[in-house]
Amino acid sequence: MTTPTGIGLGLRAAFIERVERGEADGKVAFLELSPENYMHRGGPAPRRLGAISERFDIITHGLMMSLGGVDPFDDEYFRELRSFLDRHRSPWHSDHLCWCGFDGALLHDLLPIPFDTGTAIRVADRVRAAQDRLGRPMAVENISWYLELGRGQRDEPEFVAEVLERADCLLMLDVNNVFVNSRNHGFDPYTWLAKVPLERVVQLHVAGHELWDDTLIIDTHGADVRNEVYDMLAWVIERVGPKPVVLERDSNIPPFAQLLDEVAAVDRVYQDALGRWHANQLVAKHGS
Numbered sequence: 001m002t003t004p005t006g007i008g009l010g011l012r013a014a015f016i017e018r019v020e021r022g023e024a025d026g027k028v029a030f031l032e033l034s035p036e037n038y039m040h041r042g043g044p045a046p047r048r049l050g051a052i053s054e055r056f057d058i059i060t061h062g063l064m065m066s067l068g069g070v071d072p073f074d075d076e077y078f079r080e081l082r083s084f085l086d087r088h089r090s091p092w093h094s095d096h097l098c099w100c101g102f103d104g105a106l107l108h109d110l111l112p113i114p115f116d117t118g119t120a121i122r123v124a125d126r127v128r129a130a131q132d133r134l135g136r137p138m139a140v141e142n143i144s145w146y147l148e149l150g151r152g153q154r155d156e157p158e159f160v161a162e163v164l165e166r167a168d169c170l171l172m173l174d175v176n177n178v179f180v181n182s183r184n185h186g187f188d189p190y191t192w193l194a195k196v197p198l199e200r201v202v203q204l205h206v207a208g209h210e211l212w213d214d215t216l217i218i219d220t221h222g223a224d225v226r227n228e229v230y231d232m233l234a235w236v237i238e239r240v241g242p243k244p245v246v247l248e249r250d251s252n253i254p255p256f257a258q259l260l261d262e263v264a265a266v267d268r269v270y271q272d273a274l275g276r277w278h279a280n281q282l283v284a285k286h287g288s
């Protein structure tokens with residue numbers, strides 16, 4: 001299994017043909033894909049994906065595990081998922097710190113969970129079970145949430161930290177989600193970042209968001225990455241060093257060349273921050 005670093009792209013149907021034609025070669029460090037979009041698919045999809053994964057390292061990012069849910073895990077889903085991850089040599093698998101289904105019904109939304117110890121214990125047990133079933137580490141992603149489920153005992157970063165410690169799992173840190181929540185719920189995003197165990201960060205997401213009105217930002221993945229989010233990415237990379245960073249784009253997808261330009265822009269921010277991380281490493285080793 002390989003562990004890519006640098007800037008990757010979330011693979012989407014809108015530009016998969018461009019990727020097949022080699023237009024992303026040398027411009028994208030790896031691809032992130034959601035297994036649920038390809039599992040149970042007949043026709044040419046598995047062969048096409050197989051050819052792409054021969055040329056790119058693949059990291060998988062799930063949408064349906066419902067780690068915060070209460071339904072028992074679906075054995076068939078996990079069997080299929082493990083076989084998909086093995087086939088594409090995914091070094092770890094990520095999914096969201098949320099619930100997205102109840103009583104067998106899938107809600108196609110990432111819904112928040114209460115930030116309390118009881119929930120952290122329950123979610124951590126599910127993350128451990130998922131790691132056992134998948135035979136690889138799990139990374140949990142902090143979500144954008146628009147509704148606070150009562151006043152929890154903890155704030156979100158404390159809750160995230162508690163889940164990570166109890167499950168002994170990894171963090172898929174979405175800096176755009178932190179920024180969106182910070183604006184919608186009125187907190188300092190850097191205080192949030194400083195409270196989570198950065199040593200558990202295995203991968204990052206960046207994306208764009210849109211203003212719904214003067215009071216609400218929606219995490220649409222439908223706009224360019226904002227400077228504030230670039231600054232947060234740089235802050236994290238300066239502290240954690242080389243990691244895979246995924247640019248997520250799900251709506252208003254621009255022409256592919258323009259999307260690759262944005263990958264290059266993320267890479268410039270990443271490389272600058274990495275330079276500062278290297279300098280800090282040297283100072284720590286040899287003194288200033």
Ligand SMILES: [Fe+2]
Nearest residue numbers: 141174205248
């Ligand atoms: Fe994300």
